[in-house]
Amino acid sequence: MSQSRRARGEWGERRAEKWYTDAGYEVLDRNWRTRAGELDLVLARNDEIIFCEVKARASDHFGTASEAVNYKKQRRIRSLAAEWLNNHDIHGRVRFDVAAVTGTQVQIIEAAF
Numbered sequence: 001m002s003q004s005r006r007a008r009g010e011w012g013e014r015r016a017e018k019w020y021t022d023a024g025y026e027v028l029d030r031n032w033r034t035r036a037g038e039l040d041l042v043l044a045r046n047d048e049i050i051f052c053e054v055k056a057r058a059s060d061h062f063g064t065a066s067e068a069v070n071y072k073k074q075r076r077i078r079s080l081a082a083e084w085l086n087n088h089d090i091h092g093r094v095r096f097d098v099a100a101v102t103g104t105q106v107q108i109i110e111a112a113f
Contacts, residue, residue, distance in 0.1 A: 012056025013040055016099035019106050025050065032084055039080050041099075047092040051081045052108075056101040066100040066109055074113045 017027060020043050028049070029042035041052040055068045069077075077096060085094070098112040 008056045008058065009054070012099070012101035013054045015056075015101050015104075015106050016052060016054045016108070017041060019099070019108060020050075020052070028088075028090065029084070032080075034080065034083060036083070037076050037080050039077065039084060042084060044090070044092065048095055049085070049090060049092045050095045050097055051077060051084070052097040052099050053077055053112075054099040054101065058103065060102050064100060064102065066098050066107070066112070069098050069112065 013030070017030070020041070021027065023045075025043040025045045027041065028044050029039065032039040032042060039051055040054040041050075043050040043052060053069050053073070055066060057064075074096070081094065081096070095111050096113050098109045100107045100109065
């Protein structure tokens with residue numbers, strides 16, 4: 001991955017995190033990694049645990065950022081979420097969100113899958 005794409009991804013994750021914290025969510029984890037992959041953001045609010053996949057793009061010229069979270073990616077995120085839950089003593093309802101950051105706009109798709 002090029003340095004500029006990585007920087008855009010990190011910037012997008014910070015933007016999404018700010019959106020969530022401004023909305024009253026608590027950040028439980030960022031960029032949690034295993035051999036199987038990475039969870040971008042793990043958050044909580046009330047009795048809900050949110051696993052958020054962040055996709056950042058400069059524009060939607062080649063498709064929207066959220067379109068990059070296909071079925072295969074969703075399966076991997078679900079599997080990683082199960083592993084994260086097994087490694088932490090936190091319980092609650094689980095939700096999977098997608099944060100699509102396009103240009104400077106942040107769109108949070110709650111319960112995306």
